[in-house]
Amino acid sequence: MGRVDELADSSGLVHDQDALRGRLAADGYLFFRGLLPAEQVRATGSAVLEKLRAGGWISGRDTPSARPRAVGSRDALADPAFRAAITGAAFNRVPYFPALRQLVRGILGPQAFSYPVKVLRVVYPERPGNRTLGRYVHYDYGVSGVQDMLTSWIPLMDIPVQLGGLAVRPGGHLARLKPPRVLGAAEPGWATTGYRTGDAIIFHCLTPHAALPNAGSSLRVSGDFRWQRPDQPTPAELVLGPAAIQRELFSWMFRRERWWEPVPAGLALYPRQQLIAAPPRPSRFFAVHPSWRHWQPPPGAVH
Numbered sequence: 001m002g003r004v005d006e007l008a009d010s011s012g013l014v015h016d017q018d019a020l021r022g023r024l025a026a027d028g029y030l031f032f033r034g035l036l037p038a039e040q041v042r043a044t045g046s047a048v049l050e051k052l053r054a055g056g057w058i059s060g061r062d063t064p065s066a067r068p069r070a071v072g073s074r075d076a077l078a079d080p081a082f083r084a085a086i087t088g089a090a091f092n093r094v095p096y097f098p099a100l101r102q103l104v105r106g107i108l109g110p111q112a113f114s115y116p117v118k119v120l121r122v123v124y125p126e127r128p129g130n131r132t133l134g135r136y137v138h139y140d141y142g143v144s145g146v147q148d149m150l151t152s153w154i155p156l157m158d159i160p161v162q163l164g165g166l167a168v169r170p171g172g173h174l175a176r177l178k179p180p181r182v183l184g185a186a187e188p189g190w191a192t193t194g195y196r197t198g199d200a201i202i203f204h205c206l207t208p209h210a211a212l213p214n215a216g217s218s219l220r221v222s223g224d225f226r227w228q229r230p231d232q233p234t235p236a237e238l239v240l241g242p243a244a245i246q247r248e249l250f251s252w253m254f255r256r257e258r259w260w261e262p263v264p265a266g267l268a269l270y271p272r273q274q275l276i277a278a279p280p281r282p283s284r285f286f287a288v289h290p291s292w293r294h295w296q297p298p299p300g301a302v303h
């Protein structure tokens with residue numbers, strides 16, 4: 001991987017909220033080796049792959065279909081097998097794993113919640129013409145328009161660097177705002193790791209990040225689960241779903257599951273486009289670079 005650095009492991013800080021906030025403020029991310037129960041996460045990955053296998057994304061021997069079924073997560077939603085995977089209980093349960101939930105609440109506050117809308121990433125080996133949007137260096141502020149929103153990126157299988165896991169630019173959240181661009185495979189100043197099932201990386205919405213190319217021969221499967229405090233304006237589409245139905249997305253499917261909990265009552269919901277059009281407010285964690293005053297929402301999807 002050339003000069004790409006190794007992520008710093010914050011596992012030793014999980015019980016020290018001040019230290020976690022301090023490191024998030026300094027580095028823009030927190031990585032935890034083995035935070036989650038590896039067996040349960042592996043079972044989640046297998047459940048996702050089973051649905052995809054049934055839809056022809058992979059053969060019995062886990063070889064990806066010669067023609068990708070979809071390039072990005074949005075195209076993928078048109079595919080019934082992908083829809084079965086992303087709406088399944090196994091995948092939707094991930095942000096309710098206590099170790100993850102407690103950790104994020106320790107950083108953001110006890111009422112912090114995860115958006116019912118979650119992103120499943122199934123990334124084929126990269127070939128000309130199938131580069132995903134996740135390969136562009138971007139900021140997740142463009143996803144929600146909520147200052148201090150955190151993204152947790154969870155590998156649902158072992159993801160060696162060759163399979164193109166997530167890379168972050170440590171300290172990049174303190175720097176000047178930059179336009180999107182494709183991340184090179186060995187850029188100095190970036191950090192990643194060989195992710196293992198059970199690992200988690202959490203990063204701030206102003207932290208530049210991108211996926212590395214999948215240079216392997218199998219699919220890469222991971223999920224993004226995003227979090228905010230309930231006392232901040234909340235993007236309606238991430239709670240109610242893209243069609244803005246009047247109830248919390250998936251509540252009718254999972255409300256009887258032991259692990260499920262509803263989003264807090266009384267959220268102030270706004271159209272996502274309205275929230276992402278405004279520059280970020282001051283952060284609770286660090287001084288925002290003045291260039292963010294000139295923030296423009298990206299012309300299309302950023303993630």
Ligand SMILES: O=C(O)CCC(=O)C(=O)O
Nearest residue numbers: 121134140153211224303
């Ligand atoms: O996993 C990827 O391909 C990209 C992830 C990403 O951009 C995100 O979590 O916001």
